[in-house]
Amino acid sequence: MRIKDIARLAGVSPATVSRVMNNNGYVKEEKREAVLKVIKDVDYQPNPIAQSLKNQKSQMLGVIVPKISTETASRVVAGVTEVARAHGYQVLIANTDLDIDEEINYLKFLSNKSVDGIIMMGTEVTDQHLAVMDKLIVPIVILGQKVKGYTSIVHNDYDASYTMTEYLVKQNHRDIAFIGVDEKDEAVGIVRKKAYLDCLNNYKIDVNDRLMAIGDFDIDTGYQMMQKILSYKTPTAVLAVTDHLAIGAIHALLDAGLDVPNDVSVVGIGDIKLAEYLNPPLTTVHYTFKTSGKMAAETVFELMKNPEKQGDTLMTTFELKTRASVRVL
Known part of the structure; x- marks a missing residue:
């Protein structure tokens, strides 16, 4: 036709x-x-190819995700796709599997105008990233990390982590263990840890370095870090900076013959779908990941029209989800 x-x-x-x-x-x-x-x-x-040749537009958005199998990435992509579709665009997803070199390669690939805009879910933004990003001829939005000079959409990691730590304190917990991630990830590795430490200090609670363990993002790490903490002492509560780490910690506690929450309370951050179906359901922080994906897409389209607006930082909201994984002492 x-x-x-x-x-x-x-x-x-x-x-x-x-x-x-x-x-x-x-x-x-x-x-x-x-x-x-x-x-x-x-x-x-x-015909989208014919249209793109005529309009000098690809009608495509590129989305770089660190791990497509995670619930966070799928929610973000769902939000991006919803907005893209409303603008007559399609979405090209690049999965890096937490490989920085792959992120660099995808940025280079997308920078040749094969897409009209890029959204990158940031974990670690290095000088290599910045060198490629500085040469981009299409707008880019960084989601999850604040990058100077680039439009960024960030989660309120500090307040979320502080609020969760404070919640445990108000349940009369004082021996609160912490399971975090490497500080290469500024938002999750540095900001959430700082909030935990600041909250303890503000409430005059001594910080015990041996109740803190740092690893990767996966469930196995949560399990191993919990075992490490237990080899020193059994805390009354554990703050894990992601729900996956919290799930690993719960399994380690159960395998050690401890009950959650009667012996040890456990909380996470992220509110993955599994969180409310755990036994006990996990107390956590709900981030609006789909909304942040929609925000990122709308921002990219705005930058297509007004590139001079590049550099703003937008922040998403969060909600504390109190469930049965915490006991009042």
Whole structure:
């Protein structure tokens, strides 16, 4: 089905069909309705390649994710896709599997104008990243990390971690263990840890370095770090900086013959879907990951129109989800 075929069926000229499809130029309402009816009746699908050549646009957004299998990434991508679809765009997903070199390679690949904008879920933003990003000719939004000079959408990691630590303190916990991640990830590794330490200090609670363990993001790490802490002392509560780490910690506690929450309370951050179905359901912080994906996409489209706005930092909200994994002492 070609434009001239639609024109013939609608009883108008090909130029009129073109104006309706591109929403460009005046068309009488009855003719517009006739063209739109034919397009709907024949289920006409424009050729995206031909359109991109004509408009000098790819109609594509690139999304670089650190690990596509995580719930966080899937929620973000769902938000991006929803907004992209509303703008007539499709989404190209690049999964780096937490490999920095792959992130660099994908940035280089996407920078040749194969997409009209890029959203990168940041974990560690290095000088190598910045060297490539500085050469981009399309707008980029960083999600999850604040990067100077680039539009960033960040989670309120400090307040979320502080609020969760304070919640444990208000349940009369004082021996609060901490399971974190490497400080290469500034938001999760540095900011959430700082909030935990600041909260303890503000409440005049001694910080015990032996109740703190640092590892990776996966469940196995949570298990191993909990075992390490238990080899020194059994705390009354554990703050894990992600829900996956919290799940690993719970399993380590159960294998050690301890009960959650009667012996040890456990909390996380992230509110993955599994969190409310654990036994006991996990107290955690709910981040609006899908909303942040929508924010990132809307911001990219805004930067396409107004590139001079590059450099703003936007912050998402959070909500404390109190469930049965915490006991009041």
